[in-house]
Amino acid sequence: MTPSRSTATHSFWAEPATIIGIDPGLARTGIGVIRREGSRSGRLAHQVVRSAPSEGVEQRLAAIHAAVLAACLEHQPAIAAVERTFVNTNPGSSLALSQARGAALAALGAAGVPVQELAPSTVKKQVGGRATAAKAEVARMVRSLLELPAAEKLAADAADALAIALSASGGRQALTARRPRGRRRRRR
Numbered sequence: 001m002t003p004s005r006s007t008a009t010h011s012f013w014a015e016p017a018t019i020i021g022i023d024p025g026l027a028r029t030g031i032g033v034i035r036r037e038g039s040r041s042g043r044l045a046h047q048v049v050r051s052a053p054s055e056g057v058e059q060r061l062a063a064i065h066a067a068v069l070a071a072c073l074e075h076q077p078a079i080a081a082v083e084r085t086f087v088n089t090n091p092g093s094s095l096a097l098s099q100a101r102g103a104a105l106a107a108l109g110a111a112g113v114p115v116q117e118l119a120p121s122t123v124k125k126q127v128g129g130r131a132t133a134a135k136a137e138v139a140r141m142v143r144s145l146l147e148l149p150a151a152e153k154l155a156a157d158a159a160d161a162l163a164i165a166l167s168a169s170g171g172r173q174a175l176t177a178r179r180p181r182g183r184r185r186r187r188r
Helices: 057-075 091-111 120-128 135-145 156-168 171-176
Strands: 017-023 028-037 040-050 079-083 115-118
Touching: 017 057, 017 091, 017 156, 028 057, 028 156, 040 057, 040 156, 057 091, 079 091, 079 156, 091 115, 115 120, 115 156, 120 135, 120 156, 135 156
Parallel strands: 017 079, 079 115
Antiparallel strands: 017 028, 028 040
C-alpha cells in the first residue's frame, strides 16, 4: 500500500514505507528520511543544505532543489512532508522561506512524490507532545523515537526535518503504541 494524502497520518502503516521530511529555509534547509515499519521508525538519512547570503538566490535555490531531488532518487520515499509556511512579520523573510519551499516542492514534484503539508504546531504536538513544545524538546523526542546515539551531532534543521517526517508517519503516539487502544471505561 502506498500512503495517499488521506492515509499519510494513519497510526499504523500496513506495509513498510519511506518518508522524507523537509524543513525549508533559504540559508538552511533540513532534509530527513525515515523508514516506517509498523509501530517502529528508523532514520535512513539526514542533512542540512547550507548556503551563504553572498551566493546568488538562483544558486541557493538550485542547491536546495538538487539536494531534495537526490534524496528522493536515493531513498524512493512513498510520501513527503513539508512544513507549511506561516506569515512572518518580515516580508523579506517570508519571501525567502517561500522561495526555498518552492524549490523543495518542485524537486518533490519532479520525483513524483506526493506531498503532505504540516503546520509547525502539528509537528510539535505529534512529536513533542504539545503544540507549544520548544525546539529542544522536539529534538530530544526525535533522538528518542529514532533511537539516535546521544553523542551523534544532529543540527537543529535536520532534527526539524526528521520531526516533520515522524509527524507524517503518525507521530509519537503511533511510534510508542504497543497495542491498539480501545475506548476507556468510565469508573463509577
